Amino acid sequence: xxxxxxxxxxxxxxxxxxxxxxxxxxxxxxxxxxxxxxxxxxxxxxxxxxxxxxxxxxxxxxxxxxxxxxxxxxxxxxxxxxxxxxxxxxxxxxxxxxxxxxxxxxxxxxxxxxxxxxxxxxxxxxxxxxxxxxxxxxxxxxxxxxxxxxxxxxxxxxxxxxxxxxxxxxxxxxxxxxxxxxxxxxxxxxxxxxxxxxxxxxxxxxxxxxxxxxxxxxxxxxxxxxxxxxxxxxxxxxxxxxxxxxxxxxxxxxxxxxxxxxxxxxxxxxxxxxxxxxxxxxxxxxxxxxxxxxxxxxxx
Numbered sequence: 001x002x003x004x005x006x007x008x009x010x011x012x013x014x015x016x017x018x019x020x021x022x023x024x025x026x027x028x029x030x031x032x033x034x035x036x037x038x039x040x041x042x043x044x045x046x047x048x049x050x051x052x053x054x055x056x057x058x059x060x061x062x063x064x065x066x067x068x069x070x071x072x073x074x075x076x077x078x079x080x081x082x083x084x085x086x087x088x089x090x091x092x093x094x095x096x097x098x099x100x101x102x103x104x105x106x107x108x109x110x111x112x113x114x115x116x117x118x119x120x121x122x123x124x125x126x127x128x129x130x131x132x133x134x135x136x137x138x139x140x141x142x143x144x145x146x147x148x149x150x151x152x153x154x155x156x157x158x159x160x161x162x163x164x165x166x167x168x169x170x171x172x173x174x175x176x177x178x179x180x181x182x183x184x185x186x187x188x189x190x191x192x193x194x195x196x197x198x199x200x201x202x203x204x205x206x207x208x209x210x211x212x213x214x215x216x217x218x219x220x221x222x223x224x225x226x227x228x229x230x231x232x233x234x235x236x237x238x239x240x241x242x243x244x245x246x247x248x249x250x251x252x253x254x255x256x257x258x259x260x261x262x263x264x265x266x267x268x269x270x271x272x273x274x275x276x277x278x279x280x281x282x283x284x285x286x287x288x289x290x291x292x293x294x295x296x297x298x299x300x
Contacts, residue, residue, distance in 0.1 A: 042266060044261075045270045060073065069263070078278075090166065093211070097166070101174040102196055119160065123224075124161060125228070131154070139156075147231060149232075150240070151243075153229045162219050169208075169211035174200055174201070181199050181203055185198075209290055216282050217282055230243065230246060231244055231245070233245060
């Protein structure tokens with residue numbers, strides 16, 4: 001009689017294992033198909049212009065005669081906006097995570113966590129409206145600019161999009177630090193601040209690094225918010241308060257007007273390839289940093 005439940009349990013385990021393998025392979029297949037489509041549609045542009053001219057060119061005139069495709073202003077704009085966003089989001093996100101996990105009372109924690117989740121659920125176009133109506137005039141007034149639609153405004157709004165990811169994952173990583181670490185620190189006479197700074201944050205650094213890398217990916221891939229508040233200038237920005245355009249926004253603006261598989265269409269897909277490669281590099285760096293952190297912590 002006892003063999004039937006055991007058989008059913010093993011059968012159920014095999015079914016679940018098969019479903020997990022199936023899900024993994026389906027994910028890889030979908031990613032592979034997306035990659036193939038992206039490269040198939042984007043690579044033909046390089047029969048018209050060479051890759052170096054495409055990446056390092058500073059002139060984007062897709063409908064001129066002859067058309068010119070230089071995406072360096074968009075790459076620089078994407079990097080500037082992402083840098084500003086992370087400069088704001090990383091200290092705020094990690095600090096908020098440490099506060100929620102180690103300092104806030106249980107009641108305050110239960111109040112703040114849903115607010116963070118609500119922030120993560122706000123549509124990016126709504127944040128774009130907020131930036132356009134509320135933040136842009138403030139930035140324009142403070143810095144005495146001709147327009148508040150610029151890289152600084154876009155970076156600030158983008159930081160709000162990155163914050164929930166960084167806070168949630170960092171808070172989970174900090175909460176997972178064994179209590180023995182904290183108790184040993186307190187036993188040695190360390191204060192709460194010293195314990196957080198010198199014990200808890202280093203011990204949870206792999207999770208924090210992972211949250212930051214996910215935040216970078218979220219920032220680079222954001223479209224609508226940046227499209228609405230970055231200003232859309234096609235030249236290379238020289239200051240964070242300059243209007244600028246980013247890769248995702250330029251693709252969104254022009255894809256509907258590009259003739260199917262024409263030069264502009266191919267150039268926009270080639271922009272997608274550049275975004276894909278940037279994201280791939282970020283993920284590789286993330287994996288290397290995480291492995292290094294895990295090895296370092298394992299040697300402590």
